[in-house]
Amino acid sequence: MDLAFKQGAKIKAFPVMVRAMKAPLTEDVPFQAAFTVGKKRFRKAVDRNRIKRLLREAWRVEKTALAKNWQPGSPQWAVVFIFVGQEVPSFDDCRRWVRHAASKLAQHTDETR
DSSP: OHHHHHHSEEEEETTEEEEEEEOOOSSSOSEEEEEEEOTTTOOSHHHHHHHHHHHHHHHHHHHHHHHTTOOTTSOOEEEEEEEOOSSOOOHHHHHHHHHHHHHHHHHHHHHTO
């Protein structure tokens, strides 16, 4: 995870920041995603878990557009979504942010092939 912050691509889709890097994954999938929400901004675990749940669902819905051109043996990516907003978002907001981040990620992955 630390390596993604040092060497990975930085994608901004405020209030979601995405760090991504090429990484050999244990499964034959194009992406592996992690989600994090800072305890400093959201003291209650209920709020942090809700935001992560919303972001995971938005990623599940939007990742198919990224994976449609991926072939086994192509580069795999480790992706970290970091929520830096101030309020608990709605699902529609999360989906819009993840879609924006996914489109930027698709551009980045196409450039590095």
